[in-house]
Amino acid sequence: MDEFYDAATRLNCQAIRDWQATERPIVGYTCSYTPGEIFHSVDILPVRLKGIETEGMEIGDTYYGPFICSFPKCLLQLAGKEKFMFLDGAIITPGCDGMRRLDECWRKAAEDYKGILPDFFYYFDVPHKSENHGMAWYIEELRILIKKIENHFNVKVTDDNLADAIKVYNQGRRMLQEIESLRYRDDVVVSGTDIFAATVAGTVMQREAYNQALRRWLEELKNRTTSLSAGKKRLMLIGSISDEIELFRMLEENNDAIVVGENLCFGIRHEGNEIDEHGDPVEALGRHYLQSSVCPRMYGKYKERLALLKQKLDAARVDGVVMQNIRFCDLHGAENSLFERDLEAMGMPCLKLEREYGPMIDVGRMKLRINAFLERLRV
Amino acid sequence: MIVAGCDIGSLTAKAVIMENDKILSHAVIRAKTRPSESADEVMEMVLASAGLTMDDIACVMGTGYGREQISFVDHVKSEISCHAKAAWHVLPSVRMIIDIGGQDAKATRLDDNGNVARYIYNDKCASGTGRFLEIMADALEVPLPEMGAMGERSTEKLQISNQCVIFAETEVVSLVNEGKETADIVSALHKAMAKRVASLAKSIEVKEDVVMTGGVAKNSGVFKALSEALNVEIKSIKGIDPQIMGAMGAALYAQEEALESNGELKKTG
Numbered sequence: 001m002d003e004f005y006d007a008a009t010r011l012n013c014q015a016i017r018d019w020q021a022t023e024r025p026i027v028g029y030t031c032s033y034t035p036g037e038i039f040h041s042v043d044i045l046p047v048r049l050k051g052i053e054t055e056g057m058e059i060g061d062t063y064y065g066p067f068i069c070s071f072p073k074c075l076l077q078l079a080g081k082e083k084f085m086f087l088d089g090a091i092i093t094p095g096c097d098g099m100r101r102l103d104e105c106w107r108k109a110a111e112d113y114k115g116i117l118p119d120f121f122y123y124f125d126v127p128h129k130s131e132n133h134g135m136a137w138y139i140e141e142l143r144i145l146i147k148k149i150e151n152h153f154n155v156k157v158t159d160d161n162l163a164d165a166i167k168v169y170n171q172g173r174r175m176l177q178e179i180e181s182l183r184y185r186d187d188v189v190v191s192g193t194d195i196f197a198a199t200v201a202g203t204v205m206q207r208e209a210y211n212q213a214l215r216r217w218l219e220e221l222k223n224r225t226t227s228l229s230a231g232k233k234r235l236m237l238i239g240s241i242s243d244e245i246e247l248f249r250m251l252e253e254n255n256d257a258i259v260v261g262e263n264l265c266f267g268i269r270h271e272g273n274e275i276d277e278h279g280d281p282v283e284a285l286g287r288h289y290l291q292s293s294v295c296p297r298m299y300g301k302y303k304e305r306l307a308l309l310k311q312k313l314d315a316a317r318v319d320g321v322v323m324q325n326i327r328f329c330d331l332h333g334a335e336n337s338l339f340e341r342d343l344e345a346m347g348m349p350c351l352k353l354e355r356e357y358g359p360m361i362d363v364g365r366m367k368l369r370i371n372a373f374l375e376r377l378r379v
Numbered sequence: 380m381i382v383a384g385c386d387i388g389s390l391t392a393k394a395v396i397m398e399n400d401k402i403l404s405h406a407v408i409r410a411k412t413r414p415s416e417s418a419d420e421v422m423e424m425v426l427a428s429a430g431l432t433m434d435d436i437a438c439v440m441g442t443g444y445g446r447e448q449i450s451f452v453d454h455v456k457s458e459i460s461c462h463a464k465a466a467w468h469v470l471p472s473v474r475m476i477i478d479i480g481g482q483d484a485k486a487t488r489l490d491d492n493g494n495v496a497r498y499i500y501n502d503k504c505a506s507g508t509g510r511f512l513e514i515m516a517d518a519l520e521v522p523l524p525e526m527g528a529m530g531e532r533s534t535e536k537l538q539i540s541n542q543c544v545i546f547a548e549t550e551v552v553s554l555v556n557e558g559k560e561t562a563d564i565v566s567a568l569h570k571a572m573a574k575r576v577a578s579l580a581k582s583i584e585v586k587e588d589v590v591m592t593g594g595v596a597k598n599s600g601v602f603k604a605l606s607e608a609l610n611v612e613i614k615s616i617k618g619i620d621p622q623i624m625g626a627m628g629a630a631l632y633a634q635e636e637a638l639e640s641n642g643e644l645k646k647t648g
Contacts, residue, residue, distance in 0.1 A: 344497075364444065369500060372459035376495045 001194060003213055007201035009245055011053050011083050015205040019045045025088035025153055028118070030075065030102060031095035032265045033126045033293070035285045037275075038146060040207055041165040042155035048203035048266070049075050049090070050243040051357055053083065059113070063105040069098040069326045070357040071241050076105050080113045089120030089152070091145075095241075095265075096297055096331055120152045128299045130290045139286040146282070162281040168207050173274050175214045176202070179221065180268050183260040184315050187227035192237070192259025193248040199267050200243050229258045233377045234317055238263035238309070238339070239324040240332040242357070250367065251322065256374045260316040263309055265295060296335040305335070306342055313348060320349040320377045322370070326357045349377055380637055381431065382438050384629025385418055385452060386461065387445030390481025390509055391594060392417035393626040394425040396436070397634060400468070404428035405623045407594075410481075414445025422451065438640075440633035442625050444482075454636055459487055459498050461628030462592050467493035468631055469616055474586035477605065477613075478625070479576060479595035481509040486580035497583045507575035509595050511544050515568050518551050519561055526565050530600030533566030535559070540571075547571070566600060573604035580609060589613045596621035 007013045019026060027039055028049045036046035051074030059080035060073030078084055094100035103123045110117035125141050127134040146157045176199060182190055198217065202210050235257050237248065243266045248259050263269045273292045276284040294305045313321070321343060323336040333354070340350045351373040353366060381403070386393040388410060395405045406424040411417045418441070426432060433451065441452035442461040449455075458478070466476045467489060476487045484507045487498040501507050516523045537559060539550050547568075554564050580589075591613050595601055597620070606613045619627065 365500075368444070368457060372457035372495070372498060375457055375460045376498075 001197070001217065003205070004194075004198045004201040004217075005245070007204040008197045008243070009052060011050065011078070012086075013204060015201075015209070016045075016047065016086055019206060020086060026086055027089035027091060027120065027149075028084060028087045029091040029093065029124075030072075030099055031093035031126075032295070033093050033095065033289050034091050034124060035142065035289055036203075036207075037162060037165040037169050037281075037285060038142070038149065038157060040168065041157055041161040042149065042153065044089075044149070044153060044155075045206055047087075048243075049078075049084065050200075050203075051075055051078065052243060054078055054358060055081075059109060063109050064098075064101065067328055068101075069096070069240070069329045071326055072098045072102045072105075074357060075102060076109060079106055079116050080109050082113075082116060084116070084118075087118045089122065090118045091122050091124045093124050093126055095126075095295070096329070098328070120148075122148055126290070128297060130293070130298060130301075135286060135290060138290045139283055142282050142286055159281055162285075163277065165207075166275050166277055166281055166284065168211065170274050170277065172202060172207060172211045172214055175211070175218050176268050177274075178218055179214075180261075182221060184317075186229070188229035188234075188258055188260055189224035189226060190221050191228055191248075191252055192235075192262065193245060193252055196248045196259075196262060196264075196267060197245050200245070203266065229260070233257045233319045233374055234260045236261040236263065236313060236316065236318045236321045237324065238321060239336055239353075240326040240329040240357070241265055242324065244357075247324070250363065251370060254371075256378075261312050261318060263294065263312065269294060296331040302335070302338060306339065309339065310343075310346070313343075318348070320351065320373060322351050322353060322373070324353040324355055327354055349373070380437050380634065380641075381435050382440075382630050382633035382637055383422070383425070383436050384440050384442065384461070384626040384631070384633055385422055385446075385449055386443040386458065386623070386625035386629060387414045387418050387441070387449060388443045388458075388481050388625070389483075390513075391622065392421040392443075392445075393623045394418075394421040395623050395626040395630045396425050396429050396431065397627070397630040400631075400634070402619070402627065402630075403431075405620065405626065407620070407622055410445075414448035415450055417445065418449040418451070438633040438637035440629035440636065442629040453633070456629060456632050458625045458628075459485060459495060461625045461632065463487050463489055463493070463495050463628065464631045465624040465628035466590050466592060466616075468628075469619060470588060470590060470614060472588045473590050473614070475580065475589045477576060477580055477589065477591045478593040479508060479591070479601070480593040480625075484508050484576045484579060486576070486583055488583050488586055499579055499583050501575075501579060507572050507579070509593070511547070511572060512568070512595060512598065512601075514544055514548060515551060515565075518548050519555070519564060521561060521565065524597075526569075527597070527599035527601070529562050530566040530569045531603075532562040533560070535563040537563050537567040538571075539564075539567045566604075569598070569600035569604040570608070572601055573608040576605060577608035585609055585611060587611055590616055592616070592621045592624035594622040 007015045026045045039046035054074040060077040064073050092103040127137045275288040325332040381398045384395045396403045404425045408421045439452045441449040441455045442458045446455040462478045466473045478485045484501045488496045490496045
């Protein structure tokens, strides 16, 4: 687990230092719609950018203003503080409008903070619909992205090496699904905090090394017998973007609860889905990354998202759902309210938590609400 | 069996000693910087007032923001549960509790068995809390306990539009500079605060009977303004200081814990 926690909780982690030592490029990306397989296929390390280790917000506030989600502001703050200097490239995606604006805010900040813009800085557009023309558009965007990578890094993305990369990623995805299924048992032997750390680590570590570490951990988990769930409430954590291991730790720390599921874009929700290994690999990536998304940025998919969530709640026999949303996150703020309405009507207790993203600021206020929620579940 | 509840809030610390559902003594003090010091002091006061020592107390339950820092408690419980417990105890017909404390306002809805069904807090903003009233009382140079009665003497309807404490203070200063009567400004503040808390309560659906707990419930102006904003008759809690309801609920939970450990009762929640 140490390597997972190192990769998940430190920007300058061992996995990145090891890769830097090989003098091969690193490209950061901001959203789960960016296929890591493309970069992996040409020996570029894709690293999902995290907002951890942010201290202060003066740079983020200057270019973004105050009324916007604190996650992209943290990314800009870290960029301005030269915490992403290990990047040879960055891909900005319109996961939401706040994230879309990171493209122009980072460029603008680079006029004042010289050298913070990676040489390869690319805006990767993603449609909000996955049917017909939306899918064709997304696949075209993928092909343009591939061309840009080939030209900038002087590499060639072939169908064969892309298909190989998909297979490598799928190995990890299958193991994550196996780990996920361990949560469905009566006696859960692994904490939600550990699982989330392992999943977030996968967005940083080199894939073959990650798969090896995951395989070792999975074997160890299969031999565990001590229940961590006995007498505890089984929670699911959903909502806004979060890479914060501490959020899970806070839910589990007082031994009243265990997190048996999450529906976060840094979590297994996304990382656990397999990709078709047959046919055109770019089209397979397109189908996976655009169609299997359960992010509220996608139009007209609420009923599907609710059904998927309900399926996960039933499988893990969840007692209560904690719905967090970062202040000014309209997508998850609205989605959480709809989920709350529909899940409470089904008898599933829900707790809505509005908060700021950051290194666990405002812990006291959040703990109060969580404790009261757990007391409600105990009745 | 004698039990105690200790509620360490952001502005005040409260303690209650009970025996067989009856309050033996209670105290409210201004909170100190360290929650543990507030707890020690307020507990000493209630013990002295009842002529007891800690050895006489079968169980102590802590609640409030500082509950984890109280050295002498046996158990802790959230204030949501504690206010609900006390309100249900004194008025079993209660279905909604509006608790306005020093730094937060909460609305809690109960089911027909007295269990917490839903609740909502204000988020990270002092508007609609006791601290808001304190700052406004300072700005107007009116003693806090007199604000309720003063607001009721209002003759002109004024509007305080801004809900931010800092900007509301500048609005109050502007009204003072315009020569408006203090009573009218106070009344407008009560209404502004009530509207903010009412919007919180309405978001989880208002159910009668409604009671108000917490220190701000002692302000008759806010009490009436909130009744109007919710369009319901908020029930008064007779004979009990609404500010000690959290501590009282904690004491009632302590009583259940003590009885359960004696094998006399199964806990209810």
